[in-house]
Amino acid sequence: MLPKTQRRIVLASRPTGEPTENNFRLEEVPLQEPQHGEVLVRLLYLSADPYMRGRMRDGASYAAPIGIGEVFGGGSVGEVVASRHPVFKVGDIVEDRMGWQEYAISASPAMRRIDPAIAPISTANGILGMPGMTAYFGLFDVGQPKAGETVVVSAASGAVGQAVGQLGKMAGCRVVGIAGGAKKCEFVVKELGFDACVDYKAAGDLNAVLRAACPKGIDVYFENVGGPISDAVTLQLNTWARIALCGAISQYNAEKPEMAPRLPGLFVGKRVTMRGFIVSDFAQKYEPARALMGEMVRSGKLKFREDIVDGLEKAPKAFIGLLRGDNFGKLQIKVGDEPVGLPHRR
Amino acid sequence: MLPKTQRRIVLASRPTGEPTENNFRLEEVPLQEPQHGEVLVRLLYLSADPYMRGRMRDGASYAAPIGIGEVFGGGSVGEVVASRHPVFKVGDIVEDRMGWQEYAISASPAMRRIDPAIAPISTANGILGMPGMTAYFGLFDVGQPKAGETVVVSAASGAVGQAVGQLGKMAGCRVVGIAGGAKKCEFVVKELGFDACVDYKAAGDLNAVLRAACPKGIDVYFENVGGPISDAVTLQLNTWARIALCGAISQYNAEKPEMAPRLPGLFVGKRVTMRGFIVSDFAQKYEPARALMGEMVRSGKLKFREDIVDGLEKAPKAFIGLLRGDNFGKLQIKVGDEPVGLPHRR
Numbered sequence: 001m002l003p004k005t006q007r008r009i010v011l012a013s014r015p016t017g018e019p020t021e022n023n024f025r026l027e028e029v030p031l032q033e034p035q036h037g038e039v040l041v042r043l044l045y046l047s048a049d050p051y052m053r054g055r056m057r058d059g060a061s062y063a064a065p066i067g068i069g070e071v072f073g074g075g076s077v078g079e080v081v082a083s084r085h086p087v088f089k090v091g092d093i094v095e096d097r098m099g100w101q102e103y104a105i106s107a108s109p110a111m112r113r114i115d116p117a118i119a120p121i122s123t124a125n126g127i128l129g130m131p132g133m134t135a136y137f138g139l140f141d142v143g144q145p146k147a148g149e150t151v152v153v154s155a156a157s158g159a160v161g162q163a164v165g166q167l168g169k170m171a172g173c174r175v176v177g178i179a180g181g182a183k184k185c186e187f188v189v190k191e192l193g194f195d196a197c198v199d200y201k202a203a204g205d206l207n208a209v210l211r212a213a214c215p216k217g218i219d220v221y222f223e224n225v226g227g228p229i230s231d232a233v234t235l236q237l238n239t240w241a242r243i244a245l246c247g248a249i250s251q252y253n254a255e256k257p258e259m260a261p262r263l264p265g266l267f268v269g270k271r272v273t274m275r276g277f278i279v280s281d282f283a284q285k286y287e288p289a290r291a292l293m294g295e296m297v298r299s300g301k302l303k304f305r306e307d308i309v310d311g312l313e314k315a316p317k318a319f320i321g322l323l324r325g326d327n328f329g330k331l332q333i334k335v336g337d338e339p340v341g342l343p344h345r346r
Numbered sequence: 347m348l349p350k351t352q353r354r355i356v357l358a359s360r361p362t363g364e365p366t367e368n369n370f371r372l373e374e375v376p377l378q379e380p381q382h383g384e385v386l387v388r389l390l391y392l393s394a395d396p397y398m399r400g401r402m403r404d405g406a407s408y409a410a411p412i413g414i415g416e417v418f419g420g421g422s423v424g425e426v427v428a429s430r431h432p433v434f435k436v437g438d439i440v441e442d443r444m445g446w447q448e449y450a451i452s453a454s455p456a457m458r459r460i461d462p463a464i465a466p467i468s469t470a471n472g473i474l475g476m477p478g479m480t481a482y483f484g485l486f487d488v489g490q491p492k493a494g495e496t497v498v499v500s501a502a503s504g505a506v507g508q509a510v511g512q513l514g515k516m517a518g519c520r521v522v523g524i525a526g527g528a529k530k531c532e533f534v535v536k537e538l539g540f541d542a543c544v545d546y547k548a549a550g551d552l553n554a555v556l557r558a559a560c561p562k563g564i565d566v567y568f569e570n571v572g573g574p575i576s577d578a579v580t581l582q583l584n585t586w587a588r589i590a591l592c593g594a595i596s597q598y599n600a601e602k603p604e605m606a607p608r609l610p611g612l613f614v615g616k617r618v619t620m621r622g623f624i625v626s627d628f629a630q631k632y633e634p635a636r637a638l639m640g641e642m643v644r645s646g647k648l649k650f651r652e653d654i655v656d657g658l659e660k661a662p663k664a665f666i667g668l669l670r671g672d673n674f675g676k677l678q679i680k681v682g683d684e685p686v687g688l689p690h691r692r
Contacts (some may be wrong), residue, residue, distance in 0.1 A: 014354055054615075061614035062614070062616075083605065138487040172571045190419075193458045223610075226608065226611075227608070227609050230610070245610060245613050245614050246614065247614060248608075248610045248611055248614070250607060250613060251610070256607075257607030257608050257609060258607070258608045259606065259607060259608070260605065260606065260607075260608045261602075261604070261605060261606075262572065262573070262594075262597060262603050262604045262605075262606045263603060264572050264591060264594045264597070264622075265572075265594055265597060266622075267620065267622035268591050268592065268593060268594070268622040268623070269400075269408035269427070269622070269624070270408075270622065271621070271624060271627065272620075272621070272622050273619065273620070273621040273622075274609075274613065274618075274619070274620045274621075275614035275617070275619040275620075276612075276615070276616065276617045276618050276619075277614070277620070278614065278617060279618055281617065294453070322534030326563050337574070
């Protein structure tokens, strides 16, 4: 039996600087029924990703701003519980941009069915979803690593970073992570097989520590954080280095651009290519990449770590923590129990 | 009759900040005779280029540092006056990296013969030399403009900028220059056919003036100057914009990196590609490009402006002025009279 009402989290106000829980509001609203061509989805895992900070702003971001009073969030995974859709049927596990709520109506052409046999279904928000695709195309299409080169990735234990490093190892590269804290560093080296990881919080002289970790310099930098970490990496770049510019989480809460030393001279002398990208630029190439990564996840060759927070009401706090680096692995908000019988149910 | 001695300018000391004339020394030394495989060249036009500031430093630059007491300078054009070389003969006009002196011995495999029928021979230091190749490959190979796009080039009336703008017009682009002073701006618009030029010295609000000059935004930025001009351009970049990073003359005299606002978020959202390059990366493609540009210069389709200073002893002051933007067109130091009978003699 479906409930009469559902809960959801809407954007209550736009933050100045770091968001607070007051920028969000938990609402209870009547459950809708699917109309012709629509499905009703009971949501299970909600994604919380750094890019969503951009959607809290009113101004220009590559992701459209969320209006005040509108449902917050982005990607989510759930179970179809009612369908008037020609393709999706009750019981299907699906992923779509359905936001932070307990139920969603969708007729989106972007909705896709998840095969629960491959991996836990939450991976459709992570290693086999947007973050995994970001890692795959950002590393291979933008970073273009060659065997024997050194790849550095910041936010190394995060949703994207953990995949970047493992894919870099598969490509025959030396992979060095940058992460905050000994636990995250130990994880990416011992569990994921990175060659080294720099704990930027413990490194006194970041330049020196990074140099020691990258004795042959840096050929590819997968940039997730920006700020002084980015400067330190730039100083160690090799000639012909590539920077895949994915994000700059250290800057997302800034109201004004941070001041930093100009380093463009290095970019000329070393012929550095820096390229910003957004994962959706590669949407037409998702399917083969997802099939490949799905097989690697299924076989255990590609590992992943998720940080699952239980309860819709905890989403805002978890998201605020994500922007501080408090999460450890791909942050997900669990809002419903998985249906019984799923192969990787948890 | 050849003289017994010649004059030359050597690096006397390394500058701190802006170079002074005391960093250079004019010397008189005995004239050498060419040995087997060598030529003796009477120099006529010496090139003075911004990149030479990097050669005054002891540390890392893409151009090797000039040692204290060594001849300063780079490219130069002259007449072979004695030869024991299998290819070059007396009377040939040649270009090579022969430095700031009146005579030079060379056996360099990079020496090339100039055809004086195409254009004034000084152009071998300019539009048909290193700066021209820089413009050609930086614009076409790095910037990759498409017809209808907007190309912006800084230092627009300089050796490289003037060629970039004209080539951009030939490629069917809207071309907007950035230059210092009304005369330079008027020149690139009225003489060279740029669509507009922003006088950064007169523009109160550079962002607003640039926006007005580029109503459809900026697709390609050919970067010669760096600094706040670069920031203003960055704010107007379109999605998929390319930055061809050639130089950053505004930073060359800085002892420490200038502090500036970080703008990497723009690079992600707009998928900007920024690529540093050095002209010699394209050396294997010079010949066809030079043939093409030579024909355009010969026919008058590709114009050029040179700023010729007379007398070796004036080279240091002229070079110091170049770094301040005092020159108007490609800076050359004339140190000898052209042989009589050259088609474009002056």
